[in-house]
Amino acid sequence: MPTGPEAPPEQVILPTGPEAPPEQVILDENIKAQNHSFYHVAAFQVNPSNKLVAYAEDTKGDEKHTVYVIDADKGATVGKPLKNVTSYLEWAGDDALVYITMDEILRPDKVWLHRLGTEQSDDICLYHEKDDIFSLDLEVSESKKFLFVASESKNTTSTFYFNVSKPEDGLQVLTPRIYGEETRVSHRGNNFFLRRRSDLFYNSELLACPLDDVSNTTVLIPHRESVKITDMQLFADHLVLFERENGSQKVTVYRLPVLGEPLTQLQGGCSIDFDDPVFSVDQSESQFSSNILRFTYSSMRTPPSVYDHDMDTGISVVKKIETVLGGFDESNYVSERKWATAPDGTQIPMSIVYRKNMVKLDASDPLLLYGYGSYEICIDPSFKGSRLSLLDRGFIYVIAHIRGGGEMGRPWYDNGKLLKKKNTFTDFIACAEYLIEKGYCTKEKLCINxxxxxxxxxxxxxxxxxxxxxxxxxxxxxxxAVTTMLDPTIPLTTSEWEEWGDPRTEEYYHYMKSYxxxxxxxxxxxxxxxxxxxxxxxxxxxxxxxxxxxxxxxxxxxxxxxxxxxxxxxxxxxxxxxxxxxxxxxxxxxxxxxxxxxxxxxxxx
CATH class of the missing domain: 3.40.50.1820 (Alpha/Beta hydrolase fold, catalytic domain)
Structure with missing residues (x-):
């Protein structure tokens, strides 16, 4: 949990009983799911006036969604639904939606503008990505004034912006497509903020540019070899960076100059301290105009806890802790970080949790080792209530943060993909051998997932x-892997060639077939x-x-x-x-x- 200045007692008490305001159910997924074996709401977006809600539902699990707009007060459906839509969905003002659809190989390839009260067949196609290596992504700025459409492959991104107040302008180019460069963008005041990664600045740098001169960039946070910028969150007066260093997450807060003043390289960021040796921090919805950063913190022994962090005082206040039934006491559990040595000498981090009074650590305990190691995805050591069923039976649970993921920076990913993919497998085996060597388990007690x-x-x-x-x-x-990657007519193949390789090339064919x-x-x-x-x-x-x-x-x-x-x-x-x-x-x-x-x-x- 966060540490720092002692937080004063703070609580919000909502009235109950006769004085309680009536509860308003906007959408009851339990009722909607009654006639379906599968039901999932993948997007739930409220329009700027808070009067309408657009949501995307999937009733099969195939990630082909239908979008409905309802009146937030009455629950009545507004207009006709939008069919065969992805979960990328944002409001463009009070009476228009921007959404993305997929092609026949389920690649998000077209972005559309839909005005309420019109037919879907009349929607305006804002952009069509014809290169089947690239897929589209849609985000809204924290200021809610701009939408951003990213055309992205596994290592290249170009970005467009859509001014919500000027929909007639359509999409405008913000960052052009430069092979090997990736960008993520947002907005505050008269500037766009850009997180940019390239082969040279592999752990990303943070830039800003004027709205009316996007090529004129200023470096706010330079590239650092040991610190990877994974995300940013903008506020009216603050910037929050979500970072990684030595395998662990960091959250750093910077105060921004007053709106209208020039932006220069940022100094004096304040990091939020956390107790556990291994933990997970996730962004939560925060108000752009506020000085409060909301985030969710957990560790392998600490249930998810929602915190409000005052970015002016540095004080974090816990607002909610997920209830865990069954007499759970986190002090009964131990979490730790260990490092295994890969065949090439690379140190591989592992996150470990077990119940103190249930394990002997004499090689007699059962152990479950989990691994992923692809797409630069980080498997952070977070809490999972159902895992207690194993821990309370005496299991040791371990996450192997192997190459191909992003836990140790961009090179960690680059060294576990394409013609270096086998590092992912040998890293995992090295972790298993370390756990056996150090007496956590034996081969006869080692399970993997x-x-x-x-x-x-x-x-x-x-x-x-x-x-x-x-x-x-x-x-x-x-x-x-080989058969799938040889067939460009099935979902994901073309966009995956930059991850696994294209086996139509002889070198990749033989390498991929070897594993x-x-x-x-x-x-x-x-x-x-x-x-x-x-x-x-x-x-x-x-x-x-x-x-x-x-x-x-x-x-x-x-x-x-x-x-x-x-x-x-x-x-x-x-x-x-x-x-x-x-x-x-x-x-x-x-x-x-x-x-x-x-x-x-x-x-x-």
Whole structure:
């Protein structure tokens, strides 16, 4: 939790009983979901006058949404719904929406302007991205005065801006497409703020430019080799940077000059201190005109807690702590950071949590090791209530922050992709070997887990070192890398060539085939394996894990469990209901307990 000046007692008491204001339900997802096996609201946007709400619903899990506009007071539908829309949706004033649609390979490729009361067929196409390597993204500035459309690949971004007060101007170029440069932008006063990454400034720098002269940039925060800028949040008087240093998150607050004064390089940023050795900080909705930064903090032993941080005084006040039932006491748990050594000498960070009075740390404890390692995504050590079911049974839980992710800066990602992808797998194996060497577990007690691209990690390490693990769980796993990347007509292939490589090139074909899990199954003993899939998954087609399981059944030489579980009414992100998600996790945990012979024997009275 944050540390710093002692915060004065502060609480907001809402009246209850007869004096309580009537509760207003704008949208009841429970009622909307009653006639669907899957239901998810992916976007919920309120217009500037707070009178209308636009929301995007998905009723299959295939991430093809229908957008409805409703009256916030009456709940009545306004106009006709918008069909086959992504979750990218923003208001452009009180009576217009900007949204993005996908092409036949589910690539977000067109951005549209829709005016309420008109037909979708009459909407104006603001931009069409024809290069199938690039996809579109939509964001709104904290000031709510500009929308930003980004055309992005895995390593290049160009950005357009849309002035909400001048919709007739359409999209205007803010940052041109320069191969290898990525930008994220926002707005305050007379300036755009830009976070820019390039091959030279790989951990990003922060720039500002005038609205009327976007090529005239001023460096506010220069590039730093040891600190990566991951995001920024603008306020009327402050700038907040979300950063990473040595594998840990940082939140740094800067005071900005008074509006109208020139912007120069920023100095004297104040960082928010946190207690836990490993933790997670997420942005929350804050008011642009306020001096209060709201964020959510958690660690592997600390439930999610919402804080209001006064950027003038440096005082953080906790506003809400997620309730954890069952007599939970965070002091019973230990979280720590350890480092494993990869074959090339690179130090790989790991986040570890366990319950103090339930583990012996003498190699006899069961352990679950999680990994992902792709797309520069950071798997931060956050809290998960359902994980307590394992920790309270004596499990040690570990996250391996392997290369291919972004935890240690941009080079961490670059050294775990394309022709360096195998570093992801050898990093994970090094973490497993470290945990065994240091007495956290033995091979007979070591279980592993990964989803999606983390499922490819599972398949790769199972083929490379099946002797190292007792059990493995591969969720909606990307397992047939070469075949999928050879087919540009299926979803995601073209936009993924910059991540995995294009196997139509001989060098990439042979390298990818050397680790692609489906292509490397062979006659050998494998541990217990659970593979899951989803029928409506548009990101990893269910045929990939099915093909992997079929090949394992044909070739493996052991009698261990090999289970294939396909959800018939869900997509890539599993079932939509809270209890249904818990049931899926319970199934996974039961599989691990059975593999470890930890299911208790029931004795009848």
């Amino acid at each position: 990964g989803r999606s691209a983390g499922g490819l990690l599972m398949g790769a390490v199972l083929n490379m070192r099946p002797d190292l693990f007792r059990a493995a769980v591969a969720g909606v796993p990307f397992l047939d 692609s899990p489906v292509d490397n199954v062979r006659a050998q003993n494998y541990p217990h394996i659970l593979v899951t899939a989803a029928l409506n998954d548009s990101r990893v087609l269910y045929s990939e894990p099915a093909k992997f399981v079929a090949k394992l059944r044909d070739l493996k030489t052991d009698d261990n469990m090999l289970l294939f579980k396909c959800e018939m009414g869900a997509g890539h992100f599993s079932k939509s209901g809270r209890f249904e998600k818990l049931q899926e996790e319970a199934f996974t945990y039961a599989f691990l307990l059975k593999a470890l012979n930890m299911i208790p024997t029931h004795v009848s009275a």
